[in-house]
Amino acid sequence: MSLRKNALRIKRKSVIPGFGITMGFSLLYISLLVLIPISMIFLNTSHMGLKSFWEVVYTERVLASLKLSFGTSFLAAIVNVFFGVLMAWVLVRYSFPGRRLIDGLIDLPFALPTAVAGITLTTLYAENGWIGKLFVPLGLKISYTPLGITLALIFISFPFVVRTIQPVLESIDLEAEEAAACLGATRFQTFYKIIIPELLPAIITGFALAFARALGEYGSVVFIAGNMPMKTEIAPLLIRTKLEQYDFAGATALAAVMLIISFIMILFINLTQWWASNRDEG
Amino acid sequence: MAISTNYKRANKGSEFVRVALISIAVIFFVLILVIPLLSVFIKAFGEGVGLYFASISDPIALKAVKLTLITVIISVLFNTVFGLAVAWAVAKFRFKGKNLLITLIDLPFAVSPIVAGLIFVLLFSTTHGIFAPVLNALNLKIIFAPPGIIIATLFVTLPFVARELIPLMEAQGTTEEEAALTLGASGWKTFLYVTLPNIKWALIYGVMLTTARAAGEFGAVSVVSGHIRGLTNTLPLQVEILYNEYKFTAAFAVASLLTVIAIINLIVKSVSDWKIRK
Numbered sequence: 001m002s003l004r005k006n007a008l009r010i011k012r013k014s015v016i017p018g019f020g021i022t023m024g025f026s027l028l029y030i031s032l033l034v035l036i037p038i039s040m041i042f043l044n045t046s047h048m049g050l051k052s053f054w055e056v057v058y059t060e061r062v063l064a065s066l067k068l069s070f071g072t073s074f075l076a077a078i079v080n081v082f083f084g085v086l087m088a089w090v091l092v093r094y095s096f097p098g099r100r101l102i103d104g105l106i107d108l109p110f111a112l113p114t115a116v117a118g119i120t121l122t123t124l125y126a127e128n129g130w131i132g133k134l135f136v137p138l139g140l141k142i143s144y145t146p147l148g149i150t151l152a153l154i155f156i157s158f159p160f161v162v163r164t165i166q167p168v169l170e171s172i173d174l175e176a177e178e179a180a181a182c183l184g185a186t187r188f189q190t191f192y193k194i195i196i197p198e199l200l201p202a203i204i205t206g207f208a209l210a211f212a213r214a215l216g217e218y219g220s221v222v223f224i225a226g227n228m229p230m231k232t233e234i235a236p237l238l239i240r241t242k243l244e245q246y247d248f249a250g251a252t253a254l255a256a257v258m259l260i261i262s263f264i265m266i267l268f269i270n271l272t273q274w275w276a277s278n279r280d281e282g
Numbered sequence: 283m284a285i286s287t288n289y290k291r292a293n294k295g296s297e298f299v300r301v302a303l304i305s306i307a308v309i310f311f312v313l314i315l316v317i318p319l320l321s322v323f324i325k326a327f328g329e330g331v332g333l334y335f336a337s338i339s340d341p342i343a344l345k346a347v348k349l350t351l352i353t354v355i356i357s358v359l360f361n362t363v364f365g366l367a368v369a370w371a372v373a374k375f376r377f378k379g380k381n382l383l384i385t386l387i388d389l390p391f392a393v394s395p396i397v398a399g400l401i402f403v404l405l406f407s408t409t410h411g412i413f414a415p416v417l418n419a420l421n422l423k424i425i426f427a428p429p430g431i432i433i434a435t436l437f438v439t440l441p442f443v444a445r446e447l448i449p450l451m452e453a454q455g456t457t458e459e460e461a462a463l464t465l466g467a468s469g470w471k472t473f474l475y476v477t478l479p480n481i482k483w484a485l486i487y488g489v490m491l492t493t494a495r496a497a498g499e500f501g502a503v504s505v506v507s508g509h510i511r512g513l514t515n516t517l518p519l520q521v522e523i524l525y526n527e528y529k530f531t532a533a534f535a536v537a538s539l540l541t542v543i544a545i546i547n548l549i550v551k552s553v554s555d556w557k558i559r560k
Binding site for chain 1: 296299300303304306307308310311313314315316317319321322325360367368370371374375376377378379381385386387388389390392393394395396397400401402403404405409410412433436437440456459460463464469472473491494495497498499500501504505517518519521522525530533534537540541543544545547548549551552
């Protein structure tokens with residue numbers, strides 16, 4: 001009887017007090033502030049019916065904004081995987097003057113308000129800006145083009161890749177690399193065949209985190225994007241525009257699409273983590 | 283001798299690769315992070331210290347500071363209490379559905395800030411919100427008013443204290459608390475004198491991060507604020523208004539205040555990481 005009772009219990013027995021009150025408060029707080037508000041999106045979309053939902057979402061302008069958001073976020077995440085692995089490698093494996101300063105400043109995009117990042121990058125990369133000026137002779141415009149959007153997204157999502165890879169790289173055992181070298185592998189072969197597979201779950205997680213963050217980003221992008229419909233209008237901005245035109249149904253439908261994408265990304269990240277921990281045990 | 287050179291090669295690789303990789307990393311770091319950071323201050327002081335202080339002591343800027351402060355204080359208070367409670371429940375007990383709960387805590391971070399603003403418009407807008415009849419009957423305004431800004435900021439900053447505390451408290455386990463309780467301490471005393479000193483630095487960083495993100499939140503707040511000058515403007519919104527009016531120096535002056543908060547945040551993080559590792 002007591003065994004059955006134990007199996008049915010959600011929580012294991014413990015001498016530590018306070019589970020009921022902390023858990024109860026936490027669930028109430030999350031429900032009021034997160035679950036109920038987010039469910040509003042789906043509640044409002046379900047009122048629309050599938051046909052009108054489709055009509056709102058399947059328009060040229062919405063599709064163009066989703067394509068732009070996906071394209072620039074994907075590109076930014078790929079660039080960040082490359083530089084993120086490189087930066088993590090340099091920070092973990094080498095010591096050089098200024099290493100600690102770089103390590104401390106990596107999180108700057110995470111702490112800096114997105115609006116500040118937005119106006120700063122736009123000013124720097126505009127045609128008369130310090131860096132943008134250098135690209136004018138090459139005929140390359142950065143601010144107010146998809147290139148500028150990608151750049152802002154690289155900035156804001158950079159810490160995620162570095163900070164996911166860094167701890168894994170720190171924990172890698174050097175013995176496997178030494179064995180590979182003793183068996184005659186070149187340094188590149190060792191990196192490619194030993195280190196990269198070890199880092200793969202972290203790379204995928206970092207990529208997914210950066211991609212998800214970039215997809216939803218608004219503040220840094222609105223300034224640099226130029227916000228031309230069909231050309232440089234990202235999906236979050238289009239939600240905002242629709243809302244300002246009192247097109248609540250349109251805004252909500254597009255928000256539902258973005259939310260479902262967020263959920264898929266969360267699921268994907270959790271599955272990658274689960275795969276990684278199972279792989280390590282097995 | 284041959285073995286020792288081989289060993290060195292295995293661990294370090296060639297000197298050329300080392301220098302090349304460090305150079306690429308440093309160039310990328312300077313281009314992407316250092317130049318933008320410095321340019322905020324250079325632009326802010328570009329037209330002299332006088333204009334800088336005039337910009338940040340402008341009455342409308344000061345009202346934005348006030349609203350930002352109120353938002354920060356409320357967000358930090360609520361989300362610290364929540365973070366401590368949820369970290370206690372998650373880290374000190376074993377129960378079913380723990381991973382789902384952790385995912386829910388992270389959810390506000392995964393949602394686009396624009397969507398975060400929109401959900402509260404759908405709840406509290408006096409024209410389209412689900413609570414519109416109640417709000418109109420009571421003559422209450424949440425959207426396009428400070429309460430909306432505070433609620434949206436609470437949502438956006440919900441994960442940060444919890445995310446700092448949970449991994450640390452899980453790693454620390456429950457043995458110290460169990461010892462205190464066995465020796466007759468009450469639950470509250472155990473928390474105050476055993477748990478709290480152990481998590482002090484993670485808590486301080488969590489609070490600092492919540493402060494920085496609450497002060498700097500832009501997307502969600504801009505959806506619910508309505509941009510009413512001197513009434514519903516926070517500092518980031520003030521930056522946007524000044525920038526769009528081509529008052530670049532003033533925009534960067536206000537932005538520099540937020541950048542200082544971000545830099546303090548990074549310093550606190552470094553100190554906290556160092557203290558926790560020790």
